[in-house]
Amino acid sequence: MNNALCQMFGIEIPVFGFSHCRNVVSEITRAGGLGCLGTAYYTPELLEMELKWIDDQIGDKPYGVNLLLPQKYDVVGDTSLDPDALPKAHVQWQRSLLDSAGIPPLPAEERDALMKEELDRLHMTPEFSNELLDVVLTHSNIKLVVSALGSPPPEILQRLHANGIKVGAMTGKVEHALKHKQAGLDLVIAQGTEAAGHTGVVTSMVLWPEVVDAVFPMPVLAAGGIGRGRQMAAAFTLGAQGIWCGSVWHGTRESDLSDEMKQLLFKARSGDAVQTRSKTGKPGRMLRSKFTDAWVQADAPQPLPMPWQSVLNVEARLRIDRARALDYMTCPVGQIVGSINQESSVRQVIYDMLEEFADTVEGLREKAGLDA
Amino acid sequence: MNNALCQMFGIEIPVFGFSHCRNVVSEITRAGGLGCLGTAYYTPELLEMELKWIDDQIGDKPYGVNLLLPQKYDVVGDTSLDPDALPKAHVQWQRSLLDSAGIPPLPAEERDALMKEELDRLHMTPEFSNELLDVVLTHSNIKLVVSALGSPPPEILQRLHANGIKVGAMTGKVEHALKHKQAGLDLVIAQGTEAAGHTGVVTSMVLWPEVVDAVFPMPVLAAGGIGRGRQMAAAFTLGAQGIWCGSVWHGTRESDLSDEMKQLLFKARSGDAVQTRSKTGKPGRMLRSKFTDAWVQADAPQPLPMPWQSVLNVEARLRIDRARALDYMTCPVGQIVGSINQESSVRQVIYDMLEEFADTVEGLREKAGLDA
Known part of the structure; x- marks a missing residue:
C-alpha cells in the first residue's frame, strides 16, 4: 500500500x-x-x-x-487534587459499594503513600x-x-x-x-x-x-x-x-494489561463495552463491570465533573486491583472487544x-x- | 447489480x-x-x-x-389500554410540562374521541x-x-x-x-x-x-x-x-411527514438523533426535541414500561401536533439525519x-x- x-x-x-x-x-x-x-x-x-x-x-x-x-x-488540570475536598456522600457511597462486595480497604499504613503516588499522576x-x-x-x-x-x-x-x-x-x-x-x-x-x-x-x-x-x-x-x-x-x-x-x-x-484483564476482554461481547461516566466524569467507553453497573443504579450519585471523578476513583481502583476483584475490574475498550477472543x-x-x-x-x- | x-x-x-x-x-x-x-x-x-x-x-x-x-x-399488546390506569404522577408531570410550555390542553368536547381513536391504534x-x-x-x-x-x-x-x-x-x-x-x-x-x-x-x-x-x-x-x-x-x-x-x-x-417535520429534519445534525425511552418506554432513536430533553432532566419520572409509555404519550402527542409546537415535535430518525438537508x-x-x-x-x- x-x-x-x-x-x-x-x-x-x-x-x-x-x-x-x-x-x-x-x-x-x-x-x-x-x-x-x-x-x-x-x-x-x-x-x-x-x-x-x-x-x-x-x-x-x-x-x-x-x-x-x-x-x-x-478543564483537566488542577494542582490541588485533594481527596479531602471530595463530597462526603460520594466517598461514602463508593466505600459502601466496595465494602458490601467484600473488597478490603487499603492497609492504613500504606494508604497515604499509595494515594499520593496515584494522585500525582493526575496532575x-x-x-x-x-x-x-x-x-x-x-x-x-x-x-x-x-x-x-x-x-x-x-x-x-x-x-x-x-x-x-x-x-x-x-x-x-x-x-x-x-x-x-x-x-x-x-x-x-x-x-x-x-x-x-x-x-x-x-x-x-x-x-x-x-x-x-x-x-x-x-x-x-x-x-x-x-x-x-x-x-x-x-x-x-x-x-x-x-x-x-x-x-x-x-x-x-505485547500489551501490558494483566492476564486477568485480558481474560475478561476475551470473554466480553461487543455490547459489554459501555459508555460510562464512572471513570472520569465524562462519557467514556469501558468494559462493563459491577463497578460501572453500580454507577447507573438508582441509588448511585451523579458522577463528579472532571477531574474530581478520577480523584474519587483512585482509592476504589487501588482496592479493586489489590483484591483482584475481577467482577469490579474495568478498562477502556471499544465495541470490537467482541471479536478479541484469544x-x-x-x-x-x-x-x-x-x-x-x-x-x-x-x-x-x-x-x-x-x-x- | x-x-x-x-x-x-x-x-x-x-x-x-x-x-x-x-x-x-x-x-x-x-x-x-x-x-x-x-x-x-x-x-x-x-x-x-x-x-x-x-x-x-x-x-x-x-x-x-x-x-x-x-x-x-x-410484550406489546394489551386489550385494555385504559389511560385511567396510568400512574397519576406521570400524567401530572407530563401535563405540567406542556402547560408550562403554553401548549393548550385538548378541547374537552373532542378529547375522549381523539384519545379513543389513537388508543385503538395501539391495540x-x-x-x-x-x-x-x-x-x-x-x-x-x-x-x-x-x-x-x-x-x-x-x-x-x-x-x-x-x-x-x-x-x-x-x-x-x-x-x-x-x-x-x-x-x-x-x-x-x-x-x-x-x-x-x-x-x-x-x-x-x-x-x-x-x-x-x-x-x-x-x-x-x-x-x-x-x-x-x-x-x-x-x-x-x-x-x-x-x-x-x-x-x-x-x-x-413522497414522504407523508409534515412540511414542518421535514424542515426540522433538514436542520438537524447527526448528533440530534438521540436514543430516548420517552416514546415507547424502550430505547428508540428519535429527533431530539424539548420533549425528549425533558424526559432526561433530573425531575423527570422514569419512563413507563411498554405499552404504557405509548399510552401516556397519546395525549401529549395530540396536544403538541394541534399546537404545532415545533420545539416539542419529534419523530423516529437515525443519525444520517445530518446528511438530509433538502x-x-x-x-x-x-x-x-x-x-x-x-x-x-x-x-x-x-x-x-x-x-x-
Missing part, C-alpha cells in the same frame, strides 16, 4: 496504532505502520525512558506520541505539558503528535511544525474537525462512539464521511470499531485515508487485518453483483 | 427501503429496489386499501411488508395480527415479510413460506440473529444503534460483520447509518449482501446513492494505495 498518508510519514501501510504500552507501539512501527504512544500520566523522566526504549527497537522508522495539549488547562499543568514536549522534541523519529483534547495551542503547533512533526487531533464531531482544520493541523482522527475511552455519540458509519467531506482535502484517519480487515476496508470506502486502532492491541502478548501478537493482528482487507477489496465487486 | 439477493427477489438493486408511507414504498420498488411497508397501527381495512394502491403502481415488481409478529403478544392481539396477515396473503406481489419483534411464530412462518414469501427479521444483537437462523428465516436485517426507532447499543461498524459471520451463509441486510453511496459500499465491505434504509426517505417529497425524491436518493456507490467501489484501490 502506498497512499498519501503512507507518503506523508514514509510508512508501508496506513495503519496507525495507539497504545500506552511501548512494546505495542514499537511493534506497530516495526510492522510497517505507525505506533503512537499514549503519554497520559507519564512523568518527563519515565517518558524519556520509554521513548529511548522505542528508539532502540525501530531503527529509522517513524512513530508518534499522544499528548494532552488542552487549550484550557483548567497536569501547562508547565508539565511543556516538559513532556521538551522530551518529545529530542527524539527525532517522532513524526506525529496527536492531541486528545482539542487543537493544541498555536505556539505548540508552531514548535512541532518547526521540528518537522505532523500534528493531528481526535474528533467525535464535525464541528471540532473544522476547528482542527482552521487551526492548521495536518490530519484529524474521526473517532466514532464505538471507540474506547472518551467518545461522542455519533457512530463511525455516520461520522467518518461527514468529517471527510468537512475537512477535505485534509487527510482523515478512521477510528472506532476497527479490529479487522473488513472494517479497515469500510474505512476507505467511507473516505478515510488511514485507520487508527486502539482496543485491538489489548489482546496481544491472545495474539501485534504482528499477527496486522497480518490478519491486511489479509482480510485485501480479500475484501478483491471480492467487493462480486459481492455487490457489479460484474454479473 | 445482480447479486444473490437480487436473484432471490428478482430485483435490480439490493436496496431495501422501509417506510410507513405507500408512496415511498412503491417508488423504491419502481426504481428497482424492494420497498417494505411498515404496518404498525394499520387496521385490516386500511392495510387492504394501501396494498391495493401499491399493487396498482408497480406492475409485476415485488414489494414487502413489516408486520409486528411477536412470539409473546403480551395488538394475535387475532389482530392474523387478520393483517390474511390481507397480506391476498397480494401476490408481496415477496417479503419482515418481523420487527423477534422471529415470527412457527405456524406463521410456515404459512408465509407456503405462499412463496421470504421472511426476515430485524436484529441488533448476534444472539438474536442466531435465533432467527435457527427459526428457519430467510434473511436477517442487522441494525446498528445509529438507526431510527428501537435499536440496541452496538454500532453498524461492529454489528454487521459479527452478524454476517454468525449466520453465514444466510444473507444479511445492513441497516443503520446508510444514507449515501459510501455507506452502501461500506455495507458490502462489511459482508452484507444488501442494504435496508429508512430515515433517508424522510426528506423525499427535499429530494425517492428516485433521486437512489440515483445519488448508486452513483456514489459506483464511484467509491471504482476508486477504492487507488484510495488505499493498493496499486501504487
